Amino acid sequence: MRNILVRGVAAGAIALLSLAACSSEREGGDSTATSGSTEAAKGFPANSLIGVALPAKTSENWVLAGDLFTNGLKEAGFQADVQYAGSSTTVADQQAQISAMVTKGAKVIVIGATDAAQLSTQVEAAKQAGATVIAYDRLIKNTQGVDYYVAYDNFKVGELQGQALLDGMAKKKPSGPYTVELFSGSSDDNNSAVFFDGAMSVLKPKIDSGDVVVGSGQTDIKQTATDGWKAENAQRRMDSLLTSTYNGDKTLDGVLSPNDTLARAIITSVKGAGKPLPIVTGQDSEVESVKSIVAGEQYSTINKDTRNLVKQTIQMVKDLQAGKTPEVNDTKSYNNGVKVVPSFLLPPMIVTKDNVVEAYANDPNLAPLTK
Amino acid sequence: MSRAKELQKSLFGGTTSNARQFGMIFTLVAIVLLFQILTDGLTLSPVNLISLVSQYSYILILAIGMLMVIVAGHIDLSVGSVAAFVGIVVANIMQDYSIPWFLAVLIGLVVGAVIGAWQGFWVAYVGVPAFIVTLAGMMLFRGGNQYIGNADTIPVPEGFRTIGAGFLPEVGPNTGYNNLTLVLGLVICVAVVVREWRGRRTRHQMQAEVAPMWISVIRVAIPLVVVVFATLQFAGGRIGTSFPVSGIILGVLVVIYGFVTRNTAGGRHIYAVGGNARAAELSGVKLKRVNFLVMMNMSVLAALAGMIFVARSAASGPQDGIGWELDAIAAVFVGGAAVSGGLGTISGSIVGGLVMAVLNNGLQLMGVGSDRVQIIKGVVLLLAVALDAYNKKQGRFSVIDSLMRPFRRDAAPSSASPVETGQEHGKSPVAG
Numbered sequence: 001m002r003n004i005l006v007r008g009v010a011a012g013a014i015a016l017l018s019l020a021a022c023s024s025e026r027e028g029g030d031s032t033a034t035s036g037s038t039e040a041a042k043g044f045p046a047n048s049l050i051g052v053a054l055p056a057k058t059s060e061n062w063v064l065a066g067d068l069f070t071n072g073l074k075e076a077g078f079q080a081d082v083q084y085a086g087s088s089t090t091v092a093d094q095q096a097q098i099s100a101m102v103t104k105g106a107k108v109i110v111i112g113a114t115d116a117a118q119l120s121t122q123v124e125a126a127k128q129a130g131a132t133v134i135a136y137d138r139l140i141k142n143t144q145g146v147d148y149y150v151a152y153d154n155f156k157v158g159e160l161q162g163q164a165l166l167d168g169m170a171k172k173k174p175s176g177p178y179t180v181e182l183f184s185g186s187s188d189d190n191n192s193a194v195f196f197d198g199a200m201s202v203l204k205p206k207i208d209s210g211d212v213v214v215g216s217g218q219t220d221i222k223q224t225a226t227d228g229w230k231a232e233n234a235q236r237r238m239d240s241l242l243t244s245t246y247n248g249d250k251t252l253d254g255v256l257s258p259n260d261t262l263a264r265a266i267i268t269s270v271k272g273a274g275k276p277l278p279i280v281t282g283q284d285s286e287v288e289s290v291k292s293i294v295a296g297e298q299y300s301t302i303n304k305d306t307r308n309l310v311k312q313t314i315q316m317v318k319d320l321q322a323g324k325t326p327e328v329n330d331t332k333s334y335n336n337g338v339k340v341v342p343s344f345l346l347p348p349m350i351v352t353k354d355n356v357v358e359a360y361a362n363d364p365n366l367a368p369l370t371k
Numbered sequence: 372m373s374r375a376k377e378l379q380k381s382l383f384g385g386t387t388s389n390a391r392q393f394g395m396i397f398t399l400v401a402i403v404l405l406f407q408i409l410t411d412g413l414t415l416s417p418v419n420l421i422s423l424v425s426q427y428s429y430i431l432i433l434a435i436g437m438l439m440v441i442v443a444g445h446i447d448l449s450v451g452s453v454a455a456f457v458g459i460v461v462a463n464i465m466q467d468y469s470i471p472w473f474l475a476v477l478i479g480l481v482v483g484a485v486i487g488a489w490q491g492f493w494v495a496y497v498g499v500p501a502f503i504v505t506l507a508g509m510m511l512f513r514g515g516n517q518y519i520g521n522a523d524t525i526p527v528p529e530g531f532r533t534i535g536a537g538f539l540p541e542v543g544p545n546t547g548y549n550n551l552t553l554v555l556g557l558v559i560c561v562a563v564v565v566r567e568w569r570g571r572r573t574r575h576q577m578q579a580e581v582a583p584m585w586i587s588v589i590r591v592a593i594p595l596v597v598v599v600f601a602t603l604q605f606a607g608g609r610i611g612t613s614f615p616v617s618g619i620i621l622g623v624l625v626v627i628y629g630f631v632t633r634n635t636a637g638g639r640h641i642y643a644v645g646g647n648a649r650a651a652e653l654s655g656v657k658l659k660r661v662n663f664l665v666m667m668n669m670s671v672l673a674a675l676a677g678m679i680f681v682a683r684s685a686a687s688g689p690q691d692g693i694g695w696e697l698d699a700i701a702a703v704f705v706g707g708a709a710v711s712g713g714l715g716t717i718s719g720s721i722v723g724g725l726v727m728a729v730l731n732n733g734l735q736l737m738g739v740g741s742d743r744v745q746i747i748k749g750v751v752l753l754l755a756v757a758l759d760a761y762n763k764k765q766g767r768f769s770v771i772d773s774l775m776r777p778f779r780r781d782a783a784p785s786s787a788s789p790v791e792t793g794q795e796h797g798k799s800p801v802a803g
Contacts, residue, residue, distance in 0.1 A: 083735070083738070083740065083741065084741060084742075085741060086741035086742070086744070086745060087741075088693055088694040089690075089694045089695070089698075090690055090693075091684065091691070092426075093741055095426065095683075095684065096422075096731065096735055097735055097741075099422040099426060100419075100422075100732065100735040100736050102418065102422070103416065103418045103419040103736060104410075104413060104736060114690070115524055115684075115686070115688045115690060116524075117526055117685070117686040117688065118524060118684035118685065118686045118688050119684070119685075120684075120685040121535075121536045121683055121684065121685055125422070128609060128611070129418070129609070141526075142685060142686070187523075337526075
């Protein structure tokens with residue numbers, strides 16, 4: 001009986017000795033940890049692996065971005081690993097995908113976050129493994145690990161929407177006061193407040209001077225929010241506004257809408273009530289809205305070309321590869337809760353019926369609609 | 372009796388279910404080796420092993436509870452929603468009242484127990500099928516999560532993150548490895564040896580047939596090699612990482628629940644209820660209490676899993692827990708449990724869960740998209756259960772037997788009877 005114990009221990013000891021020979025990652029890990037910063041400045045091989053983790057394929061935009069990344073990174077000579085989160089367990093999937101990219105030794109990981117606040121563990125692991133993390137379109141929150149942020153300038157989007165609303169109304173009716181209603185996005189999306197604040201930075205002075213009147217008096221972002229960015233919620237709110245505030249012959253001159261889906265819901269609601277169409281703003285250049293602009297219903301949208309955003313991101317990856325510091329143009333606006341993330345913000349472009357043809361001339365999907 | 376036959380029986384016991392379990396371990400090893408080759412050695416690298424454990428420990432914890440629920444002849448569809456509900460409650464409490472994180476964990480477990488008592492009440496004492504009760508629970512607690520959280524993502528403090536993203540700390544002299552992980556590995560090694568030794572002593576005392584010494588050596592040597600290898604890998608990860616805390620929680624639960632289901636009267640009652648509820652009741656098993664406790668236990672484990680996920684994600688979000696019930700159920704069935712109840716083991720479910728986890732991880736390392744990963748996982752689940760169904764029809768099946776057949780042309784065709792329970796090591800035939 002003792003015998004077996006002795007043999008077992010002996011077997012274990014032999015196994016231990018034979019395996020102790022295999023090197024631990026600690027030594028390697030040590031050297032990269034100490035020379036991490038200098039190594040980043042030196043760049044990395046041109047055929048390195050670049051990871052791109054995107055949300056589930058729920059919108060056209062993400063699918064397009066994924067294709068552009070795959071092709072663009074390959075063209076630049078990198079190995080691309082582009083992953084979409086699964087449709088059911090999105091957050092867990094994305095976490096696992098980022099971990100897999102770290103394991104594979106990706107030098108740069110570009111992340112379009114599914115939930116911007118639930119990735120800090122993985123992002124920090126990536127950072128410690130020596131990868132550079134770029135937040136794409138959505139800022140990753142509550143972590144030191146994110147290095148750069150690349151997106152369209154959302155405050156500017158709001159400003160453009162506010163200005164378009166004023167311009168459109170002035171075109172229709174030379175002098176005020178103008179009656180408007182305000183809509184904002186879902187309260188759980190931190191972009192919603194940025195759009196709204198941008199628009200209000202333009203509208204507030206006019207409201208204060210009495211040139212612009214909010215008919216219902218609802219100017220607080222809590223009152224104007226549209227839960228889940230859902231069209232049905234915007235339509236419901238517009239329906240009740242029309243009944244409560246615009247019965248009789250009271251007219252509505254303009255509606256600030258944060259995006260195209262909500263803009264079309266608002267237009268549907270106004271049409272249903274048999275009222276003349278107000279000036280309605282939008283964003284995203286959705287196919288139906290571009291048609292609507294050409295037809296003269298929706299007044300404006302915003303063009304945030306995914307191609308440019310991907311191109312800019314790949315440029316950052318190339319700079320990092322060459323050992324250069326990527327260009328940023330904003331080092332103070334985007335605080336993720338623990339640090340201010342250096343950002344490159346692309347300028348959005350306002351599109352109305354006047355410039356719709358030029359705006360989408362390079363877009364194979366939208367150009368035919370403007371002819 | 373041929374040596375191969377003897378080896379099979381002594382290593383894995385003689386019943387079909389044990390052969391099935393061995394089949395699953397064999398599959399797991401095969402998948403690991405396959406991906407180890409396909410990914411150029413990334414699969415068994417320290418970084419990947421560590422992230423594998425922390426990524427799937429919460430699913431495996433759910434699988435433990437789900438195994439007991441399924442063995443008792445029920446199902447629980449609400450685990451994902453319960454996990455999400457507890458996660459948001461705990462995150463909220465910590466944000467609003469800044470209580471210490473371990474107290475928050477305790478509160479979370481209590482909330483889980485209350486939810487479990489609610490579901491157990493309907494299943495055991497009112498007699499509503501568990502499928503319906505937990506389908507209702509799935510909606511109830513998903514709604515509760517959104518109601519409390521406002522569909523928002525709520526961050527949790529650093530201390531709380533230990534249970535999901537924490538590792539064994541670095542202590543003691545610099546050995547080039549994480550010392551606590553080495554200690555943990557040593558403890559497991561000793562446990563393996565002691566267990567085998569005690570098993571032999573018991574059989575001697577009972578004057579039962581004792582397996583030949585060479586079999587005992589193999590039974591000890593194989594786990595030891597695996598444990599030593601795993602220990603060195605986990606201990607040799609990047610500085611600051613080692614064996615994950617969530618993995619330790621999982622390990623402790625596996626040991627405890629493994630013991631309870633195998634060696635205690637209460638645990639055996641679960642199998643009795645699942646095998647034949649009427650007969651069990653007539654033999655004095657308190658049917659209602661068993662059902663109540665099994666459902667309640669599941670929700671407590673779901674609460675724990677939810678908190679581990681929140682800790683790992685550093686925040687509780689509206690998407691948490693979606694689809695977890697299916698992952699847990701898949702792990703249990705791949706691991707050899709019977710759909711009709713009464714059959715299955717904790718260790719089998721863990722192996723089943725690991726098969727799915729390694730598959731997922733390996734495919735991700737190869738850069739296979741999540742669409743195709745889901746297709747492959749679906750096929751594997753179907754094949755695993757289909758194999759089980761086929762074997763039952765055929766009477767018996769042995770993976771070793773089929774592997775060894777080509778080498779035993781001289782031996783007479785196998786004629787062993789399907790039930791050789793007398794040869795098993797202190798296991799009752801029901802558990803397999």
